[in-house]
Amino acid sequence: MTNTSNKSYDVIIVGGGHNGLVCAAYLAKAGKKVVVLEAQKQVGGAAVTSELSYGKKVSSCAHFLNQLNTIVSKDLNLTSHGLKLSASNISTIALHADGDHMHLTKNSVKGGGISESDAANYKKFMDLMHEYAGTLGFLIDLPPMDIFNLDWDDKVAAMKLGWKMRFGLGAEKMSEFLRMVGMNIRDVLDDEFDNEHLKGALSFDAVLGTHTGPYSPGNFLNFLYRIASGNNGAVDIPEGGMGAVTEAMSKAAIANGAEVRVGARVKSINVDNCAVIGVTLEDGEQLSAGIVASNANMKTTVYDMVGPRHFEADFVKRIGDIRMRGAAAKLHIALKELPEFTGLSKQDLKNRLVIAPTQNQVERAFNHVKYGEVSTSPMMEISIPSVVDSSLAENGHVLSATVQYAPYELKGGWTDQAKADFLEVCINRIAEFAPNIRDHIEHAEIITPKDLEDRFGLVGGNWHHGELTLDQMLMLRPVPEASRYALPLDGMYICGAGAHPGGGVMGAAGRNAAQAILKGDA
Numbered sequence: 001m002t003n004t005s006n007k008s009y010d011v012i013i014v015g016g017g018h019n020g021l022v023c024a025a026y027l028a029k030a031g032k033k034v035v036v037l038e039a040q041k042q043v044g045g046a047a048v049t050s051e052l053s054y055g056k057k058v059s060s061c062a063h064f065l066n067q068l069n070t071i072v073s074k075d076l077n078l079t080s081h082g083l084k085l086s087a088s089n090i091s092t093i094a095l096h097a098d099g100d101h102m103h104l105t106k107n108s109v110k111g112g113g114i115s116e117s118d119a120a121n122y123k124k125f126m127d128l129m130h131e132y133a134g135t136l137g138f139l140i141d142l143p144p145m146d147i148f149n150l151d152w153d154d155k156v157a158a159m160k161l162g163w164k165m166r167f168g169l170g171a172e173k174m175s176e177f178l179r180m181v182g183m184n185i186r187d188v189l190d191d192e193f194d195n196e197h198l199k200g201a202l203s204f205d206a207v208l209g210t211h212t213g214p215y216s217p218g219n220f221l222n223f224l225y226r227i228a229s230g231n232n233g234a235v236d237i238p239e240g241g242m243g244a245v246t247e248a249m250s251k252a253a254i255a256n257g258a259e260v261r262v263g264a265r266v267k268s269i270n271v272d273n274c275a276v277i278g279v280t281l282e283d284g285e286q287l288s289a290g291i292v293a294s295n296a297n298m299k300t301t302v303y304d305m306v307g308p309r310h311f312e313a314d315f316v317k318r319i320g321d322i323r324m325r326g327a328a329a330k331l332h333i334a335l336k337e338l339p340e341f342t343g344l345s346k347q348d349l350k351n352r353l354v355i356a357p358t359q360n361q362v363e364r365a366f367n368h369v370k371y372g373e374v375s376t377s378p379m380m381e382i383s384i385p386s387v388v389d390s391s392l393a394e395n396g397h398v399l400s401a402t403v404q405y406a407p408y409e410l411k412g413g414w415t416d417q418a419k420a421d422f423l424e425v426c427i428n429r430i431a432e433f434a435p436n437i438r439d440h441i442e443h444a445e446i447i448t449p450k451d452l453e454d455r456f457g458l459v460g461g462n463w464h465h466g467e468l469t470l471d472q473m474l475m476l477r478p479v480p481e482a483s484r485y486a487l488p489l490d491g492m493y494i495c496g497a498g499a500h501p502g503g504g505v506m507g508a509a510g511r512n513a514a515q516a517i518l519k520g521d522a
Helices: 018-029 070-075 116-140 152-169 171-180 185-192 196-207 220-228 242-255 298-306 313-320 359-370 416-431 449-456 508-520
Strands: 008-014 034-038 049-053 056-059 085-087 092-094 102-104 109-111 259-262 266-272 275-281 286-294 328-335 352-355 379-383 397-404 441-447 492-494
Touching: 008 018, 008 275, 018 034, 018 242, 018 508, 034 242, 049 242, 049 328, 049 441, 056 397, 070 508, 092 196, 102 196, 109 116, 116 152, 116 171, 116 220, 152 171, 185 196, 185 220, 185 359, 196 220, 196 359, 242 259, 266 286, 266 298, 286 508, 298 313, 298 492, 328 416, 328 449, 359 379, 359 397, 379 416, 397 416, 416 441, 441 449, 492 508
Parallel strands: 008 034, 008 286, 034 259, 092 352, 286 492
Antiparallel strands: 049 056, 092 102, 102 109, 266 275, 275 286, 328 397, 328 441, 352 379, 379 397
C-alpha cells in the first residue's frame, strides 16, 4: 500500500465498522477530506462475511438485517452500491418440541396453540408497539438533547417530541407508554397474553444480545428498540451476508470522496495543547487532522488510544464504569445438506427460527450467566441463509445462531474443552427440533463473548459497546459528557455503537456523529 506518511485530512475515522463507514460517507458528501482506518484486512468490523469451511461462508456476528436505518440507506443509496436482499420481511417461527410451531409476522400469529383472543390481542399489541416505536424512532434519528443547556435545535426537537407524544399518541396511549417504558418484558406480556409459547418468543426479542432476562427491569425498552431502529421491525437477509452490507457502505463512502484503508491499525490518537492533531499507526506512520472520530469501543478509545491523562479524572472513572457484559455466543455450522426440522418445510427454513419456549425457560437460561456458567438449555435465534442465498454455500448449507446465554467470564475460563463442551450443548439443543442435524454437520464452531472481544474489539463481548439500559441510553450514553458525540477534548468525537442510539447494524450513530461534527466545525 502506498505510504502516506504525514498526510493531512479534515477528519480521520478510526475503525471501519459500519458506523465509521457511514460517518465517513456523510462527511465526504459534505466536502470534507476524510480517511477511514481499519485494522483488519477487510472493512466491516463485526459486520463481515467470513469463510467457515471450504466453499461455505457466514456472517460472523449479526446475521439478520433488521435495524438498518432507512434514512441512511436512502441517503447513501446503498442499493446502487450493491446492497441486495435475498429475503425481506421474513417471519419468525418460534419452535416447539411437539412440532406445533408458532408463526409470527408483524401483526399476525398462528400455530403453537394460540387462542383466538390471544391472536386478536397480538395484533392490537403489535399495532400499539409500532406506534410507540415510531415515537422512539424520532429520538434515534437525532443526537440526544442536552437537557441542561438546550440550544435551538434541542428546543425544536423537544417540541416535536412533545407533540408526537401528546397529540400523535393521544393522552391515554402516552400515559400507557410512560407507564410501560421502565417495565420488564415479563410483566408487560403477562398483562397482555395467556399463551406461554407466545410470551416466550416475544420476551426473547427483549433480551437478545443483552445481559438481562425477562424479569430484569427496563428491558421492555429493548423490545421497542428492535422495532424503532430499523425498517419498522422488518427482518431481512442480505445477499452475500452481512459483509455485503458494509461493503456497500464502504463503496458509498469512496464514491463520495472518502479514502478507506484496511490493514491500518491505529496505535494512538495524538494530542497537543488539549486538542487532537491526528493519529499514529502501528507501523509508525503519522496522519494529521484537526478532527478524529473513533468507531472503536469507548474504553479502548479513552484508555488505549487517547490516554486517560488527557481527560478529567471524573470522566475517566465514568468511562470505566460503563457496563459492557456480553452474554451471547455465536454458533456457525457447515452442513452437507439441510437437516429436517420436525413440522417445518424447506420453505419455512428461510425464516427466522427462535428457541425460547416460555419466559420462565428464558429466565432460567439467564440464571446461569449470573454465576459465570453457560446455559444448559440455551435460547437461540437461528438463520439458515443459504436456503435463499446460494452464494454462501457452493454445495450444502450454512446455519448461524445467536446463543443466549454464555458469559464473558466463564468459571475456569474459556478453555478449548469448555468451548467444545458448550458447542455440544448447542448442537444438542438444535437436535431437539432437528433430530438428524448431526448426520449433516461438516464443521461447527462456537464464538464466545471473549472471542468476540478478541476478534472484533467488542469489549466484554458486548456488541452494543455498552449495555442498552435506562441508565445507559439517550443523553446518558455513553456518559453525559459525551452524549452528543463530542468528547471533552477539542476535535475528538465518537461515532460507534457506544454512542446513541447503540449497536446493531443500524448506521444511525455514524450519521448522527457526522451531523455533530459538521455542526461543530461550521
